[in-house]
Amino acid sequence: MHQEFGVTAKAEHYTCMIDLLGRAGRLEEAEALMKDMPFEPDGTMWGALLGASRKHGNTKLGEKAAERIFEMEPDNSGMYVLLSNLYAASGKWKNVGKLRLMMKEKGVKKVPGFSWIEVQNKVHTFSAGDSIHPEKDRIYAFLEELDMKMKKAGYVSATEMVLHDVEEEEKEHMLKYHSEKLAVAFGILNMPLGRPVRVIKNLRVCEDCHNAIKYISAIENRLIILRDSNRFHHFSGGLCSCGDYW
Template sequence: MEQVYDITPKPAHYTCVIDLLGRAGRLKEAQALVEEMPFEPDPTTWGALLGASRVHHEPEIGKWAAEKILELEPNNSGMYVLLSNIYASYGKWSDVQKTRVLMGERRVRKVPGFSWIEVKNKVHTFSVGDSAHPETKRIYQFLEELDLKMKKAGYVSATEMVLHDIEEEEKVHMLRYHSERLAVAFGILNVPFGRPIRVIKNLRVCEDCHNAIKYIAKIENRLIILRDSNRFHHFSDGSCSCGDYW
């Protein structure tokens, strides 16, 4: 950049390269570039490294990046959750508990997750394990039937995403009724076939739900559009427009 185009690289340029290296799975090179860059990395830079570590299963790098973000943004509740995810995925329940205690000490509250879908000019809102919706029984029954079809197609619940030291069966049950899945199920049951199902979530879609919705889109032959806090996800025929990187 400097020799050919006479452009001095700025922090944003370094972040882009770190993100590209991370997407390519070259985590060690991305980590080295973070350490060598002539600026103090900002939360965006650390976030690029954190995202890559999650996708490519590099927990130590992910922990390092998440802790750096918390130093810069001690009230970022999403980072505490991501750090807890990293610990939980490796069964480090004492560290999960320490992270929760730290949130309490700093008076940081986790933002509750909600998903919305509009059907016939009416907005329907769901939370995890929601039982308040008038069609709850129908939605839950449909999800149970769908779960059997998904397992036959190869779906396996990512129970390491559950931040509780509980039995495996209970973890599967908790994941099945996340807000985005309830909203998607309601959409399939109520939106005419051939029309897209559009869901909005206020937080980042969890890894297990992202995987599950890919299966759901293929099994039900539906286009499902999910807008989470990061981006739009277009699920169709077993794949997502984000390429499983978000």
């Protein structure tokens, strides 16, 4: 950058490179780059390393990254969730419990996930396992049908995302009714063919829902546009515009 284009690398450039190396599984290189930077790493950089550690199952590095983040951003609930995901995926349920207790003692509250969709000039809001919406029975029945079709097409639930020490069947059930899936199902049921289904979520779409919505877009032959806290996702024909990189 500097030699060929005269551009001095700033913090955001280093953050992108750390994230890129981490996603590629080159965690040692990502950490080494952080050590060699001309300035101290910030919470965003450590967050990228924690996310990569979760993705690649490196508990030791993930704990190190989380420790730094908690020093800088003690109220960042998203980072507690990332570390919990890492522990859960590794089967370390005692650590998950300790982390929940730590959050409670520090007064850190996990932001609940909500999804919104507008149909006929009315906004419908969904939470995970929603039992309030007047069309809940119809939505749940439709999701059950979709689940069977998706599994026939090759879909497998990402049960490692569930932060509870329960049986696999129960984990699948918990994943099935996330807010974005409910909103997407409602949109398909109530919007005419040819119209895109547009959903907004206040948090980052989870890995399982992202995968499931790809399958749903192909099975139902619908364009599904999901705006989460990171970016827009355009699902069509079983693919997402983000290329599974978000």
